[in-house]
Amino acid sequence: MDRNLALEAVRVTEAAALAASSWMGRGDERGADGAAVEAMRQALNGLNIDGAVVIGEGERDQAPMLYVGEKVGAGAGPALDVALDPLEGTTITAKGGNNAIACIALATRGRLLHAPDVYMEKIAVGAGPGMDKVSLDAAPADNLRALAAARDTDVADLVVCVLDRPRHRRLIEEVRAAGARIMQISDGDVGAVIATAQPSSGIDIYLGSGGAPEGVLGAAALRCIGGRMQGRLVFRNDDEVRRARACGIDDLDRVYDLVDLAAGDDVMFAATGVTDGAMLRGVRRFAHAAETHSIVMRSRSGTVREVHACHNLARKPSE
Numbered sequence: 001m002d003r004n005l006a007l008e009a010v011r012v013t014e015a016a017a018l019a020a021s022s023w024m025g026r027g028d029e030r031g032a033d034g035a036a037v038e039a040m041r042q043a044l045n046g047l048n049i050d051g052a053v054v055i056g057e058g059e060r061d062q063a064p065m066l067y068v069g070e071k072v073g074a075g076a077g078p079a080l081d082v083a084l085d086p087l088e089g090t091t092i093t094a095k096g097g098n099n100a101i102a103c104i105a106l107a108t109r110g111r112l113l114h115a116p117d118v119y120m121e122k123i124a125v126g127a128g129p130g131m132d133k134v135s136l137d138a139a140p141a142d143n144l145r146a147l148a149a150a151r152d153t154d155v156a157d158l159v160v161c162v163l164d165r166p167r168h169r170r171l172i173e174e175v176r177a178a179g180a181r182i183m184q185i186s187d188g189d190v191g192a193v194i195a196t197a198q199p200s201s202g203i204d205i206y207l208g209s210g211g212a213p214e215g216v217l218g219a220a221a222l223r224c225i226g227g228r229m230q231g232r233l234v235f236r237n238d239d240e241v242r243r244a245r246a247c248g249i250d251d252l253d254r255v256y257d258l259v260d261l262a263a264g265d266d267v268m269f270a271a272t273g274v275t276d277g278a279m280l281r282g283v284r285r286f287a288h289a290a291e292t293h294s295i296v297m298r299s300r301s302g303t304v305r306e307v308h309a310c311h312n313l314a315r316k317p318s319e
Helices: 004-021 029-044 090-095 140-150 166-178 189-195 212-225 238-246
Strands: 050-055 079-088 101-108 119-126 159-163 181-185 205-211 227-234 267-273 284-286 289-298 304-312
Touching: 004 029, 004 079, 004 101, 004 267, 004 289, 004 304, 029 079, 029 090, 029 101, 050 212, 079 189, 079 212, 101 189, 101 212, 119 189, 119 212, 140 166, 140 205, 159 166, 159 189, 166 181, 166 205, 189 205, 189 212, 189 267, 205 212, 212 227, 212 267, 212 289
Parallel strands: 050 079, 159 181, 159 205
Antiparallel strands: 079 101, 101 267, 119 205, 119 227, 267 289, 284 289, 289 304
C-alpha cells in the first residue's frame, strides 16, 4: 500500500466525524449513525483502492451501505480488506458523552479476520514488559500479578479498563479482590484497547467482552503501535454460531492472537474524535468552520501521526 493512503484514510474518518458531530447531544442515535455512515461511504469511494468491507455496518440489520461484503473505493489500486466503524459510540454521541470516534482499518486482501457480529472475550496490553505474560486463559488475578511483576510495580498501581455491563460483575469483583483499580467505560472499547498502548491514558490492561468487529479494529491499531491482544468469540445462541460458520469460522473455541485478527506486514489504522476522549479531542464547530483531531498509524513503519485539521464548511469540495 502506498504510504500516502494512510493520510487519505484520515480524510475518510474526518468526514464521518464531522457528519456525526452535528448530531451530538440531540438524543438521536440513528440520526448520528446514519450521518456518519453516509459521509464515510462517500469519502471512502473516493480512494484509489479496490476495497471489500469485512467489518462493517449491521450484519444483522441489513444495512443499506457499508455492509459486510460491499465493494468500496474507486476500483483502481490495491485490493484491500476494509474494517470500519463510522461512529463507535452512537449512544455516547446522542447523549453528548466522551470517547466517541470514527475509525477505519485497511490491510491487504484476506488479512483481516471476517468476524461475525457477536461478542468477543478480549485481553489487551500495550508493548513493554509483561505483554507476553498475560493470557486469555489465565485468571484475572494471575494476569494482574504477572503484569505487575514484569513491570516491577504493585498490582494496586495497575488500572484495568472494563466496559460497564452487568455481564462483567464477576470480572470486576475479581479485579478489585486482586487489588487493582478499575476504569469503567460506557462504550468505546476500540479506543480502550488502543489506550493500553498509550502511557498518557493511564490504562494498563483491557479486560472483558465486547463486540467482535470492534476487536478486529482494536487489533489493527495495536499491530501498528505495538502490544498484545487475544480474543475468543462468545456465542449466546445457535443463530450466532450459524453466522460464525457462514464467515468461515469452524473452530468456535479458538483463541485469536493479534496477528490472527489483523495479519500481514502492512496494516493501516485511522481514527478521528467525534467527542472528547482520552485519545482524541472531539470536533469543534464554529460558524461555517470546524476543527478535527485525528490519529493515523501504519504497521510497516510503526509511524503514528496526529492530524489537527481546520475545515471550511462554507466551501464546497469542488471549489
